[in-house]
Amino acid sequence: MLPPLDALLETAHVVALPLVTRFRGIETREALVMQGPQGWTEFSPFTEYDDEEASAWLRAAIDFGWHQLPAPLRTSIPVNATVPAVNADQVAGILGRFPGCRTAKVKVADPGQSLADDVARVRAVRDALGPEGRIRVDANGLWNVDEAEHAIHALAEFDLEYVEQPCATVDELAEIRRRVKYMSVPIAADESVRKAEDPLAVARAKAADLLVIKTQPLGGITAAARIVAQAGLPVVVSSALDTSIGLSMGAYLAASIPELEYDCGLGTAALLAADVTNDRMLPEAGAVTVRRVDADPALLSEHAADTARRDWWLARLARCYALVEANPGL
Structure with a gap:
């Protein structure tokens, strides 16, 4: 089942993380992390991806944060x-x-x-x-x-x-x-x-x-x-x-x-x-x-993206959510 959009936005944090060295043409990795009932999850399609491609990443975030995981075969x-x-x-x-x-x-x-x-x-x-x-x-x-x-x-x-x-x-x-x-x-x-x-x-x-x-x-x-x-x-x-x-x-x-x-x-x-x-x-x-990872509030604050980038990611999340909602069976 698809959680309501408000449940995603409620705990969403957008971060901008510096890289050790330039990689894939970037020096800072932006990501949106949020907390579902199963734990913290991530939505981080690269910024150049369009909404259709990025919506698969949102499906993954919802799957990991809101759905039960398969039993691991190794630790x-x-x-x-x-x-x-x-x-x-x-x-x-x-x-x-x-x-x-x-x-x-x-x-x-x-x-x-x-x-x-x-x-x-x-x-x-x-x-x-x-x-x-x-x-x-x-x-x-x-x-x-x-x-x-x-x-x-x-x-x-x-x-x-x-x-x-x-x-x-x-x-x-x-x-x-x-x-x-x-x-x-x-x-x-x-x-x-x-x-x-x-x-x-x-x-x-x-x-x-x-x-x-x-x-x-x-x-x-x-x-x-x-x-x-x-x-x-x-x-x-x-x-x-x-x-x-x-x-x-x-x-x-x-x-x-x-x-x-x-x-x-x-x-x-x-x-x-x-x-x-x-x-x-x-x-x-x-x-x-193999383990769950919890976000640290202090680090989320320290590496928070600026307001413009945060707004960009939240708007992107909402657009991708609409695509997922329109095609829930994909």
């Missing part, structure tokens, strides 16, 4: 370090924020950077992790097929665990998967799942070896778990630069999946210079604990 989730598109000499400092993590996801194909920059960054990660560490790279769909093939060849010496969203479309993913199959480099789909009208299309097209699953963009734990079950592919549960509250949501999803072969991208609180709680979802010994 902790192994997580990867996340390395933004930084210079190679900054890699060691970033990895130091993820104690015990045996896997690193490295951002590549960043606008304004070259393949040589990517190679240098990935080499620095391999040097830091040693031969037993696992490295996955994420291009966010910014290569065409020929660029992706060239880049994967250039990065193959670092023994890649997989390449995430090397190209934008399902057809391109299928083509690059065919081209690099002989190299035994798996292809993962992220945007082709969470930003697609049909999140199962990439699995049906056999265009990826595994799926990256993000709880908020897919409408919450219940909806995301359904996609995982129907896809029949290995998955990595990842975050969208959430606060610790949103990461808690992702951890509960990961804990509900019967087979979890890969380390998950749920350690990104380490990239936030501030959070909404003192009990942060930070990696310890390479893992995060």
Whole structure:
């Protein structure tokens, strides 16, 4: 059942959290957190997303704050370090924020950077992790097929665990998967799942070896778990630069999946210079604990967004609520 809008607005807090380093083109992460009968929850679609896309994130917030959670199958989730598109000499400092993590996801194909920059960054990660560490790279769909093939060849010496969203479309993913199959480099789909009208299309097209699953963009734990079950592919549960509250949501999803072969991208609180709680979802010994997170009133106040941004988020929440209310069965 859908709670009334007033119940969401009553406890809503909008925060602006500084990042440790520029990531995904931003230096501050805005988010709206609120408290439902099941606990604190989060609504934090990126600001450039339209209301239709953002409404899935609101479904997730309601699912986590107002509905019963599935029984977890595990109490902790192994997580990867996340390395933004930084210079190679900054890699060691970033990895130091993820104690015990045996896997690193490295951002590549960043606008304004070259393949040589990517190679240098990935080499620095391999040097830091040693031969037993696992490295996955994420291009966010910014290569065409020929660029992706060239880049994967250039990065193959670092023994890649997989390449995430090397190209934008399902057809391109299928083509690059065919081209690099002989190299035994798996292809993962992220945007082709969470930003697609049909999140199962990439699995049906056999265009990826595994799926990256993000709880908020897919409408919450219940909806995301359904996609995982129907896809029949290995998955990595990842975050969208959430606060610790949103990461808690992702951890509960990961804990509900019967087979979890890969380390998950749920350690990104380490990239936030501030959070909404003192009990942060930070990696310890390479893992995060599956648990609810309560917001700290003092931190909500300290990092409150200014009035204009707060009003923008509350208006956005109301618009997205209207879309959810009009289509409650989605």
